[in-house]
Amino acid sequence: MFRILPIDTPTLGDRSYLVHDGTVALVVDPQRDIDRVLDLAAAEGVHITHVFETHIHNDYVTGGYALAQTTGAAYHVNADDPVTFDRVAVHDGDVIAVGDTMRVGVLATPGHTFTHLAYALDVGGRQVAVFTGGSLLYGSVGRPDLLGPAHTDALVRHQYQSAHRLAGELPDDAGIYPTHGFGSFCSATQSEAAASTVAAEKRSNPALTKTEQTFVDDLLAGLDAWPAYYAHMAPANSAGPGAPDLSVPERADAEQLRKRLADGEWVVDLRNRVAFAAGHVAGTLNVGLDGGFATYLGWLIPPGTPLTLLGETVEQVAEAQRELVRIGIDRPAAHATGNPAKWAGSAALEAFPRATFADLAQVRHHRAVVVLDTRRDLEAAAARIEGAVHIPLHELLRRVDEVPDGEVWVHCAGGYRAAIAASILAAAGRRVVAVDDEFSRARESGLPVYFGGSPKVGS
Structure with a gap:
């Protein structure tokens, strides 16, 4: 049979x-x-x-x-x-x-x-x-x-x-x-x-x-x-690609991580967005293993950029490596395991708040904030929060300067892409709040959501 x-x-x-x-x-x-x-x-x-x-x-x-x-x-x-x-x-x-x-x-x-x-x-x-x-x-x-x-x-x-x-x-x-x-x-x-x-x-x-x-x-x-x-x-x-090398990459300590960040390399924290927002090494980016890790990291990272992976365990790093070889990112430059305090060494950790769409609706009653929509074009065209600036996540690195000054509340459809975008903005020195919520709740939270050809702000 x-x-x-x-x-x-x-x-x-x-x-x-x-x-x-x-x-x-x-x-x-x-x-x-x-x-x-x-x-x-x-x-x-x-x-x-x-x-x-x-x-x-x-x-x-x-x-x-x-x-x-x-x-x-x-x-x-x-x-x-x-x-x-x-x-x-x-x-x-x-x-x-x-x-x-x-x-x-x-x-x-x-x-x-x-x-x-x-x-x-x-x-x-x-x-x-x-x-x-x-x-x-x-x-x-x-x-x-x-x-x-x-x-x-x-x-x-x-x-x-x-x-x-x-x-x-x-x-x-x-x-x-x-x-x-x-x-x-x-x-x-x-x-x-x-x-x-x-x-x-x-x-x-x-x-x-x-x-x-x-x-x-x-x-x-x-x-x-x-x-x-x-x-x-x-x-x-x-070209007939060969079998990948999944052996453990070089280990990096806190000093080496600081140098890699200073040299413009990518240091990516694999933890989930809740853990990252609560405390992370300044300058690191958050692409969690709990979502479309390889898709979004591969979409964003400039080809040939050295990559260091931060995971709580060796198993997390190994999982990330396996995901990455599938899209041709074969050998991370280095890795570190443990927790953010260990990775930071003597440096202070950074953090940013998480919020819901209901929180956003409340805060807009008493102060002006920038709302950044990081969904793709068709998503934003279908429904969008009034006044939101729209920059798809995959375009954000080259368009960071287009994000208006002020506190940025960044959202997507469910929170995963918003967390990546928030880490990019935080690494660029911006004050951010990551909206960790389903976009379907935006309207019921009291936010003005426009559909189709309705008014919008931003590109």
Whole structure:
């Protein structure tokens, strides 16, 4: 009996898959930290013989090449992808035998990229599943704009046609197994679904229920910014990245941390936002492990900047390293563990207040404060607090000087991005209050919230 086992990477919003018949296994779209795949295969008692890539990924560094090198598996990549490593070049229509009962059919499904592939799994003569990568997702499709505006219109139309090809050529009961769509910025929209079939997508997926032009118009209108590090992923993946080095980086004491900060390096505190606000080393930035750590750190940090990680435990630092190698940040310059007092040495700690939207409503009755909205453009366009200055978090480092003078109350949709922004502003010497609250509570707290085209302040 065959098994399809997902390997989730929730912080990046992706899934890889291990598929086996009890003896041999194939893997689809593995993440960089291949030890997870190897451990799962060992636990299942199977040998990995084939690795398949649906596309040259934009949101993470692949583990496919390293996994194939480690296991001796055949590494299947589209023949049209301009890679610099040896691979088994596959084409639309190819069928690959895996073991005695599994067959993998190659389907060209351009849209997320021009050379995107899907893989249909046949077991015992029956098509049971399709691994769709960034083409047909749960209630959505992969975004078509990652290759730049010159290609977006062509790709979104390819995406529509690819979705219809999958729906037309596969049986209704075939399972859909996408790589993206679980929070990844590679997905055009997000879904709460954990599983789906071709039949279910025919009923609910906009790519299969709308006319082509309506689908195109609606999808393009809903696209927002994607992380800056995406620009570096495709070149890395085209070069055949090796297995990561997850060994513990150099340890730094308080004096070394002060020097690294003085030299303009990034020293990142991995603790949650509540702990950071209560006390932290001056100049450090807070990107907590309890949220989209790799996504936001990778989005913000200038490429090549030396990075030091501060964690309460070695395990926290190791978790952060694992997250970072997935987006190509391979070796932190240093690390320290313990608590802020230890990291600061003889220096005093800094802190800033946390508050709710109800607190903000009260304070605006008796004094003027700056309200900084750090959500993305589409979020702010949908609903916004009157008088708020809007600077998306990913633009804040280069636009800090645009934040008006005075006490800054910084918010996002739920508190995580606001905490990062507050740490950036505090490191720049600003007086900040981090709003740690759900934006849905802003209006019920008495704040004037405008929707759509209503009045607003700031850019």
